[in-house]
Amino acid sequence: MTGPIVPPPNVPDRPAATPTVPGPPAAVEAAAPAVAVAGLRVTLGGVPVLAGVDLTVAAGEWVTVIGPNGAGKSTLLRVVGGLLTATAGSVALFGTPGGQLRRRERARVVATVAQSPVVPPGMTVFDYALLGRTPYIAPLGRESAADLTAVRGVLDLLDLARFADRALATLSGGERQRVFLARALAQGATLLLLDEPTSALDIGHQQEVLELVDRLRREHGLTVLATMHDLSVAGEYADRLVLLDGGRVVAAGPPRAVLTEELLAVHYRARVRVINGGHGPLVVPVRAP
């Protein structure tokens, strides 16, 4: 990305839910956590995937869920984003029970970048990012000039303007991953759910994208709930890490408390060295002697 980073036009100025969200008065909403998950259980195909998860994310906070393959990280994000219904337990977004949010209202509050979103065949990059504006467009209506401006702004922000007219399917994996994020930012939601958002990005674009998200968080009150496999990067950007294993939270706290050689040996069966980094611990895999 070149040039100054500017926020997309529809990212709200404050972290609390927008007036479109039903529920308690604004003063109460502002104090409510962005995400409050309690006793969450999910059973899929007869298998317990989440086995009683509690999780709170404060408004404006960045929390990253880590854990080995199959731990339940994506499932947790899907439930928080309203894409999957829990077997038991509760989810509230900015103080409003998730079940009370209608689809359009939810889309103004929470935007999800899934691991492998479905790409409609033949759709251009611009039109895909424009899908993020759906919650603001009346049924059977057309997008407004403000919607088009918002999409252009987000594509500029993510260094994607030159791809605007290209079919999304013709982009590289990393370029496409930035387009998925563009659609989520165009949505202007206050809560961003990022499931492995940088897994296909080169190290430079990885830093640019995460710095951009962090800047939007600091300057515009975005709340971020992410999953990541790169533990060093997870620790550098998150205020808190939540370590999930077997559908349960087994550790949670600041990166220094969670990224320890002992915990990573037990839960990832990994041999690592943890060293001090600028913003958080750095996790270096080491071979057996």
Ligand SMILES: Nc1ncnc2c1ncn2[C@@H]1O[C@H](COP(=O)(O)OP(=O)(O)OP(=O)(O)O)[C@@H](O)[C@H]1O
């Ligand atoms: N529809 C389903 N039926 C049965 N099991 C499922 C279903 N969907 C997911 N699972 C299982 O639930 C578990 C958790 O999956 P999930 O994708 O949440 O894990 P994850 O922590 O995100 O993993 P990864 O790091 O590999 O992306 C896995 O063991 C997965 O096989």
